[in-house]
Amino acid sequence: MAERARARVRAAAAVAASVALALGMTACAGSLPSVESGADKPFVLDGVSNLTEIAQLTGPDAINDTEAAAVAGTDLGSMANLGDRTYFFFGDTFGERAPESTGGQGGIWRSNVSAWTTDDDPSDGIAFDGWAPADDLGWAQALVEGEHDINDGDGEVTKIPTHGFAIGETLYISYMSVSYWGEPGTWDANHAGLAKSTDRGETWTALESPRWPGDSNFIQVAPVRVEDGGTEYLYFWAIPAGRFGGVQLMRVPATEQAVEDQAAYTYFAGTDDDGNPRWVSDMEAAETVIEGTIGELSVMWSEYLDRWIMTSSDAGNAYIREGITPWGPWGDPIELVRASDYPGLYAPFMNPRYVDEGGRRIYFAMSLWGPYNVFWFSVDLEKAAD
Numbered sequence: 001m002a003e004r005a006r007a008r009v010r011a012a013a014a015v016a017a018s019v020a021l022a023l024g025m026t027a028c029a030g031s032l033p034s035v036e037s038g039a040d041k042p043f044v045l046d047g048v049s050n051l052t053e054i055a056q057l058t059g060p061d062a063i064n065d066t067e068a069a070a071v072a073g074t075d076l077g078s079m080a081n082l083g084d085r086t087y088f089f090f091g092d093t094f095g096e097r098a099p100e101s102t103g104g105q106g107g108i109w110r111s112n113v114s115a116w117t118t119d120d121d122p123s124d125g126i127a128f129d130g131w132a133p134a135d136d137l138g139w140a141q142a143l144v145e146g147e148h149d150i151n152d153g154d155g156e157v158t159k160i161p162t163h164g165f166a167i168g169e170t171l172y173i174s175y176m177s178v179s180y181w182g183e184p185g186t187w188d189a190n191h192a193g194l195a196k197s198t199d200r201g202e203t204w205t206a207l208e209s210p211r212w213p214g215d216s217n218f219i220q221v222a223p224v225r226v227e228d229g230g231t232e233y234l235y236f237w238a239i240p241a242g243r244f245g246g247v248q249l250m251r252v253p254a255t256e257q258a259v260e261d262q263a264a265y266t267y268f269a270g271t272d273d274d275g276n277p278r279w280v281s282d283m284e285a286a287e288t289v290i291e292g293t294i295g296e297l298s299v300m301w302s303e304y305l306d307r308w309i310m311t312s313s314d315a316g317n318a319y320i321r322e323g324i325t326p327w328g329p330w331g332d333p334i335e336l337v338r339a340s341d342y343p344g345l346y347a348p349f350m351n352p353r354y355v356d357e358g359g360r361r362i363y364f365a366m367s368l369w370g371p372y373n374v375f376w377f378s379v380d381l382e383k384a385a386d
Contacts, residue, residue: 033301033308035228035235035326037276043331043384044305045322050361050380051337055125057365058090059373064115064128070095070108070139071131073372077365078298079351080164082171086353087132087201088115088365089161089173090374093140102344102370108139111146111158112175114201122354122363125376132201143173143204144195153180156190159206162220162296165234167256171197173204176219176241185295189214189241192221194259210262214241216283217248222299222310225254226326234259235299235326243295243313243346246288249327251279268327277327289327296347304359305383311336311348311364318348318366320379336379337366344369348377 056062058074066072074093079086095108115128131140149155157180161173177190193211197204212218218238226235232254239245249268258264266279267286280286295313302309308323310330316339323330337345347367354363363378 032225032227032232035226035233037271037274037325039275039324039329041307041324043322043324044307045309045320045331045334046382046384047334048320048336048379049382050378052378054123054363054376054378056371057088057126057128057374057376059371062373063125066115066128068138069113069115069131069134070137071113072097073101073104073106074113075104075367075369075372075374076161076296076347076349077367077374078161078163078347078349079353079365080166080171080173081351081353082166082169082200084118084120085116085129085200086118086126086351087164087171088117088126088128088374089143089164090114091160092158094372095139097372101372103372105372109148110140110142111148112143112161112173113140114143114161115140116201120353122376122378123356126354133203143197143201144175144206146177151181153188155179157181162192163223163298165223165225167254167259169198169200170256171201172259174221174223174236175206177214178241179214182242185243187242189219192216192219196260207260209260210265212283216240217245217286217288218250218283220296222297224299224301226301237289237297237299237310237326239294239297244293246292247290247294247297247310248286249289250283250286271327277325287327290321290330292333296349298349298364300350300352302359302362302381304355304357304381309350309362309381311350313346313348315339316343316345318345320348337377342366342368 074090076091093110093113094106097106119127133141146158147156164173179190180188191211195206219241221236221238233251252265269278269280269285297312299310318337319333320336349365
């Protein structure tokens with residue numbers, strides 16, 4: 001099956017340009033979205049339609065031969081682009097699982113793994129080209145392994161990547177050090193931090209700084225690179241550990257030096273009388289930009305809507321909402337995927353590389369707890385008439 005997938009990628013590459021033009025596909029992110037302060041624009045996202053489950057990406061019966069990489073069960077699948085590659089970052093991964101297993105169970109446990117792809121046609125699923133890092137057997141290896149301590153809150157059970165991004169040729173992941181898994185949707189963290197790779201994901205180093213306290217609102221993040229006032233920044237929409245907190249916002253200049261400097265990060269602390277954002281160095285002064293119980297989140301700029309869009313999970317459903325500026329106002333959540341149709345769903349992750357029809361159709365990865373694997377979906381955005 002993996003050979004068929006790779007053959008499909010090679011064949012698609014020969015006609016990628018013409019296919020992209022025909023579909024109106026954005027095969028890679030174009031110019032950076034520009035941050036504007038004006039909040040007087042109307043909401044335009046009326047709803048979604050044509051939700052389609054396209055393919056299973058990981059595990060038994062997937063379009064990728066993940067068994068060869070010792071990936072029988074995994075979850076998450078946030079994405080980062082580096083050149084023509086897209087990296088998928090997965091959480092706790094198991095190489096052996098009994099057929100009746102649900103959730104994170106099994107043997108050959110690694111805290112995180114990553115697959116990469118050059119597949120630029122998301123319409124029939126994503127074929128993986130390889131895993132990075134991988135051992136001599138081709139088994140996917142942990143980027144930064146967790147300690148795998150007992151689940152009692154005193155150590156580190158695992159390190160979970162919450163998202164990734166690239167600066168030049170350097171890849172980064174943001175990860176959370178989990179100290180305790182509690183009831184569904186609740187867990188505690190020791191801290192959140194960054195790991196980096198300078199060799200296209202083959203080796204990784206966990207950085208001593210920056211780090212955010214485990215009880216802060218900056219444990220799980222959705223990064224987007226933007227242009228703001230003539231300077232390139234990384235904006236991070238952030239939530240606490242678990243799925244029961246609101247969204248806050250921080251930013252840092254989009255350079256390696258700044259990204260690795262705790263003091264370079266500033267936090268959105270509201271707007272001034274003219275509606276312009278105030279950025280402060282005090283994390284405790286950060287204001288919540290979306291209230292509620294936001295699970296694993298993903299953010300990107302929608303060229304089709306000319307708005308920001310965010311996906312997340314809450315109470316077993318997946319939602320999408322639009323934002324006028326990065327700090328809001330943000331619209332009410334619109335149901336993206338129902339729990340009744342896909343029980344145990346979580347972590348709907350987008351990537352601006354994977355859209356077509358001028359951005360009207362978006363593709364996203366989403367995890368299902370029962371099979372404990374990652375699936376590929378598409379949905380159409382419905383825009384209000386002018």
